[in-house]
Amino acid sequence: MSENTHATDIAIVGAGPVGLFGVFAAGMLNMKCVVTDSLELIGGQCTALYPEKPIFDIPGHPSIEAQELIVNLEKQAAPFEPVYLLDQQIMTVEKLDDGSEHGWRLTTSKGSIILAKAIIIAAGVGAFGPNRPPVENLDIYEKSGRVHYLVKRKEDFRGKKLVIAGGGDSAVDWVMSLKEIAERVAIVHRRDGFRAADANVDKLRQWGRDGEIDYVVPYQVKVLHGENGVLSGVEVAHKDESRILEADMFLPFYGLSSKLGPIAEWGLDLDKKHIMVDPATCASNVPGIFAAGDIAMYPGKLHLILAGFSEIEMACHAARDIVFPDTEYKFEYSSAKGVPGTPVPS
Numbered sequence: 001m002s003e004n005t006h007a008t009d010i011a012i013v014g015a016g017p018v019g020l021f022g023v024f025a026a027g028m029l030n031m032k033c034v035v036t037d038s039l040e041l042i043g044g045q046c047t048a049l050y051p052e053k054p055i056f057d058i059p060g061h062p063s064i065e066a067q068e069l070i071v072n073l074e075k076q077a078a079p080f081e082p083v084y085l086l087d088q089q090i091m092t093v094e095k096l097d098d099g100s101e102h103g104w105r106l107t108t109s110k111g112s113i114i115l116a117k118a119i120i121i122a123a124g125v126g127a128f129g130p131n132r133p134p135v136e137n138l139d140i141y142e143k144s145g146r147v148h149y150l151v152k153r154k155e156d157f158r159g160k161k162l163v164i165a166g167g168g169d170s171a172v173d174w175v176m177s178l179k180e181i182a183e184r185v186a187i188v189h190r191r192d193g194f195r196a197a198d199a200n201v202d203k204l205r206q207w208g209r210d211g212e213i214d215y216v217v218p219y220q221v222k223v224l225h226g227e228n229g230v231l232s233g234v235e236v237a238h239k240d241e242s243r244i245l246e247a248d249m250f251l252p253f254y255g256l257s258s259k260l261g262p263i264a265e266w267g268l269d270l271d272k273k274h275i276m277v278d279p280a281t282c283a284s285n286v287p288g289i290f291a292a293g294d295i296a297m298y299p300g301k302l303h304l305i306l307a308g309f310s311e312i313e314m315a316c317h318a319a320r321d322i323v324f325p326d327t328e329y330k331f332e333y334s335s336a337k338g339v340p341g342t343p344v345p346s
């Protein structure tokens with residue numbers, strides 16, 4: 001089997017809170033998972049849209065920040081050793097009729113192949129991707145790793161000249177955070193008004209006046225300059241005036257958008273952007289494919305994380321009959337079974 005082929009029991013499409021809990025639910029039934037997400041980070045809407053907002057309706061947590069919930073879900077999944085394939089979208093899903101143990105073959109936008117016995121789609125509101133600004137030469141420097149839509153590791157930006165663009169919280173927050181370790185930071189925005197905390201915006205303006213950062217407002221990014229994929233400058237313009245800001249990296253923060261994308265082509269019974277499922281099992285109309293979380297639809301559906309947790313638990317129980325068709329199911333509480341590495345005291 002080639003390096004980019006992953007054989008597993010369950011392929012989970014989407015690493016949002018529901019997909020992550022699916023790893024635990026499947027693991028408790030002795031099934032392994034490969035989880036994919038189009039984003040570079042796990043966490044779905046919680047991480048991408050509201051990481052610092054408190055959530056008040058997760059049972060057992062009177063209040064928990066969205067990102068903290070994701071960190072906990074990742075921890076809860078870890079004993080079951082999931083494989084995460086991030087920054088790649090599932091593009092095709094194909095039923096294998098060759099009698100092989102794995103009935104499904106999924107391919108990703110980065111050429112990875114997943115062979116799975118069942119599929120659970122936990123794709124939320126669709127695949128998230130960054131809004132790409134209309135900037136000349138953007139694709140050249142995306143390919144050479146000089147354009148970043150997310151900050152995975154702050155350390156990657158230490159000692160670098162950064163041009164950050166955008167007018168929302170992300171742009172403002174990352175200027176404040178990366179200023180500490182970068183050689184130089186410029187913030188570019190098309191107007192002198194930000195959708196961010198006033199106190200933080202005032203700080204940016206003050207730093208601009210003091211020369212601690214380049215406050216490049218009102219300007220728009222037009223062209224990326226450099227040679228052989230190495231970025232050297234970001235050209236910005238306002239009316240007839242343009243200038244080039246020195247840069248090693250360009251970080252555009254223009255928000256994220258979501259698209260159902262290729263899921264629409266997989267022969268599933270769809271209602272607008274949702275997959276219709278049997279609420280008793282979360283099975284879709286295609287045998288072997290289940291859906292849970294925001295993307296799943298049935299009468300009385302609640303678009304809440306807690307409903308998604310319950311749906312993926314049900315989907316895993318139903319998928320177990322496909323993964324282990326010859327073994328009888330014996331229900332066990334987690335408090336009786338324990339988890340790998342934390343067995344129940346006898």
Ligand SMILES: Cc1cc2nc3c(=O)[nH]c(=O)nc-3n(C[C@H](O)[C@H](O)[C@H](O)COP(=O)(O)OP(=O)(O)OC[C@H]3O[C@@H](n4cnc5c(N)ncnc54)[C@H](O)[C@@H]3O)c2cc1C
Nearest residue numbers: 014016018037038044045090123124126127128293294305
């Ligand atoms: C501002 C805000 C506040 C909220 N507050 C609450 C709250 O207080 N309580 C609550 O219960 N809910 C809340 N929600 C809703 C909650 O976040 C969602 O119900 C939850 O995120 C759904 O989880 P999910 O895993 O089903 O989908 P998502 O979180 O949407 O994750 C799905 C993931 O699948 C990926 N994906 C999609 N298609 C593909 C593909 N083809 N290939 C690879 N990856 C793919 C996406 O990139 C995404 O990361 C809030 C939502 C928002 C926006």
